[in-house]
Amino acid sequence: MRPPSRSSLILFAAVLLAGCASTSSTQTTPGSVPMTQDSTPLVGTDWRLVSAPGTRAGATLSGAGAATLRFEADRFSMRGPCNRHTGAWSRSGDQLRFGGEGGAVAGTKMLCPPEIMARETALLAAMQQPLTMEFEGPFLRLVAGDGSAWRFDSRDLPPAEGRERIVQVAGQRVPCTGAAPMLCLQIRTQPGAAWQAHYGEIEGFDWQVGVEYVIRVREYTVQDPPADGSSLRWVLEEVLERSP
Structure with missing residues (x-):
């Protein structure tokens, strides 16, 4: 039988993940007005992750492995895919940065199934570099330099049956x-x-x-x-x- 830490989906251990990134003088202040093609305000909206690199077509990311990203005036918060994260953010045009002078990204550390941990690790690694924002109606895509993309939905999750x-x-x-x-x-x-x-x-x-x-x-x-x-x-x- 596998160790309980692998088959159990939740093991809490509070820890801070320090990370610091410099910001350029061309960046706007956190929480600046969204781009004109953005039909949904970036700030104050719950952006629910619906697609990530490696997820099979048609797969749902609700429940275990889900993530919700939210921007406030000077900080962001993210629940999932496994842990909770928070830190500063800033944007310049269509470029988004996490962390920086306003505060390093910090988070909890939990043990989750390998597929979920891999999904979270990839997203956190991408957040260490500038990400390009693309708005598609109610959707927000964050695109890394290598073309990997994470798609978020601003609409409420419809009530699920069952x-x-x-x-x-x-x-x-x-x-x-x-x-x-x-x-x-x-x-x-x-x-x-x-x-x-x-x-x-x-x-x-x-x-x-x-x-x-x-x-x-x-x-x-x-x-x-x-x-x-x-x-x-x-x-x-x-x-x-x-x-x-």
């Missing part, structure tokens, strides 16, 4: 009996808890024998399920971790 759950899935199935004998997935929602048989499949989930997963699913209630069927329906939203 319930979001984080589930660990074992690498071996076990015999179980529904309408007839079959092999069931083994799942648990707490690291170290006893495995439980999951009657039914997880839609969109390509399970492989010998591989252990941490996944995010959306749970729906099935109205009038068949006598041999489950009253719950699980649909895969994202694979957060897999091993080996």
